[in-house]
Amino acid sequence: MIRILVINGPNLNLLGMREPEIYGRKTLQDLEELLRPLSIERGIQLSFFQSNHEGAIIDAIQQGRLSADGIIINPAAYSHTSIAILDALKVVGLPAVEVHLSDITQRESFRHFSYTSQGCIKTIAGKHFQGYVDALDELKKYIHLHS
């Protein structure tokens, strides 16, 4: 069983009511309910973490060293600011896929660059919840190839 930790960053707890024209009307709970059965089909054990706090996200990534084989992360706005989260991804050395619901390359210029994606094997943006599903498949493929 592959163990994957799904980390969602600041303001994603308010998914569904937060700028729905950009992020859609589905909630974080809906995302978990979508991913659970899909992960079971794929032989993946998922755990979910969300925080609005940079340090808490770093702690969760560090703890993943002992409890996960891979990470799916949407660092939200911290993507564009946090060298500390990038360093945490590098230090744990687990394969990570970065997901953005929206297409950050088509939005304000300050969203075009992501520090954290530089610690990830791949970035998927603009596919909404499907991006997380694709991230599961990417990680599964990568972990099989490298184990």
Ligand code: DQA
């Ligand atoms: C986001 C994009 C970020 O620029 C933004 O700050 C978010 C969400 C996305 O999923 O599209 O909070 O990561």
